[in-house]
Amino acid sequence: ETGVTQTPRHLVMGMTNKKSLKCEQHLGHNAMYWYKQSAKKPLELMFVYNFKEQTENNSVPSRFSPECPNSSHLFLHLHTLQPEDSALYLCASSQGASHTDTQYFGPGTRLTVL
Amino acid sequence: GQNIDQPTEMTATEGAIVQINCTYQTSGFNGLFWYQQHAGEAPTFLSYNVLDGLEEKGRFSSFLSRSKGYSYLLLKELQMKDSASYLCAVMDSNYQLIWGAGTKLIIKP
Numbered sequence: 001e002t003g004v005t006q007t008p009r010h011l012v013m014g015m016t017n018k019k020s021l022k023c024e025q026h027l028g029h030n031a032m033y034w035y036k037q038s039a040k041k042p043l044e045l046m047f048v049y050n051f052k053e054q055t056e057n058n059s060v061p062s063r064f065s066p067e068c069p070n071s072s073h074l075f076l077h078l079h080t081l082q083p084e085d086s087a088l089y090l091c092a093s094s095q096g097a098s099h100t101d102t103q104y105f106g107p108g109t110r111l112t113v114l
Numbered sequence: 115g116q117n118i119d120q121p122t123e124m125t126a127t128e129g130a131i132v133q134i135n136c137t138y139q140t141s142g143f144n145g146l147f148w149y150q151q152h153a154g155e156a157p158t159f160l161s162y163n164v165l166d167g168l169e170e171k172g173r174f175s176s177f178l179s180r181s182k183g184y185s186y187l188l189l190k191e192l193q194m195k196d197s198a199s200y201l202c203a204v205m206d207s208n209y210q211l212i213w214g215a216g217t218k219l220i221i222k223p
Contacts, residue, residue, distance in 0.1 A: 004156070042118065042213035043157075043201070090156065102147070103211070105156035 003027040004106035006091050012112045013081065021076040021109045023091030030096050032074040033103065034066060037088040049074060050096075081113045116140045118214035120202050125220045126192055134187045134200050134217045142207020148176050148187045149201040151216065157201055160187070189219075197221045 004025045013019050025032065034046040048056035049068040063085075065077040074091055088108045094101035119137045126132040138146070145164040149157040163169055163178035163185060175188040187200055199216040206212055 040122070040215055042215045043203075043211075044213075045211065102159050102162065104159065105149075107154075107156045110154075 004091060004093055004104055006089075006106035006109050008109055009107065010110045010112075012114065013078070014114050015081060015083070017081075018077070018079040020078065021089055021091075021111075023074040023076075023106055025072055025074075025091075025093040025104070025106075027093055027095075027104060029093035029104070030071050031094045031101070032068060032071070033092040033094075034074065034076055035090040035092065037090055037108070043090070046076075078111075081111075083113050086111055086113045116206060116212050118202055118204060118212055120200075120214040120217045122215070123218045123220065125222060126189075128192055128194060128221055128223050130192050131188065131190050132192060132219065134189070134202075134219065136185045136187070136202035136214060138183050138185070138202070138204045138212070138214075140183075140204050140206040140212055143180060144205040144207065144209060146176075146178055146185050147201075147203040147205070147211070148185075149203065150198050151201060152198045160200075192221050194221050194223070 007022045031050045033048050036044045045058050046060045047066040052068050063080050067075040088110050090108045091106040092103040094103045117139045147162050148160040150160050151157040161176040163176050168177045173190045178185045199218045201216045202214040203211045
């Protein structure tokens with residue numbers, strides 16, 4: 001059983017919909033990450049939170065909005081997405097603020113935008 | 115620019131040995147990670163190398179040469195369950211993880 005869970009596992013949405021992805025980590029970690037994984041492309045880091053504070057936003061379009069209410073939960077709010085946003089969205093966590101800490105991934109949400 | 119190169123796909127036979135190479139050009143170096151990702155599942159941590167040399171962990175070993183910007187993941191006694199993608203990632207001087215696109219390993223009986 002992975003220490004990082006994500007819901008939903010699969011999501012299909014239209015371009016005008018609003019939805020949210022949820023991530024929860026049960027590892028006592030303090031840093032959480034959102035990644036986008038497209039077929040045959042490297043993982044793309046989207047957002048990083050350390051101790052609930054956003055520390056990185058890698059030029060992600062505003063149609064993606066993260067939220068970190070506490071160090072165990074991370075959300076990604078989605079609105080007016082485009083078909084090219086279809087991908088696997090992975091959440092990860094690591095022990096502390098040091099980026100050399102090993103990241104542990106959730107199973108991902110497979111998102112399809114119609 | 116920063117770049118991680120690894121083969122797109124490799125095929126090997128059950129019981130054999132396979133070596134997956136990774137070369138990198140990054141601004142600084144703070145370690146190299148290997149992850150395994152089965153189709154539809156989360157990437158799982160395999161190894162972390164920050165010093166030159168070979169690190170052995172059961173059937174899996176990881177090698178690093180910082181001077182050559184090169185690493186490999188060696189898988190011995192291949193099993194069907196080793197069919198997966200293997201992701202190489204390098205941490206640069208800003209502690210950013212730079213990811214390769216992954217190598218899909220296909221194991222045949």
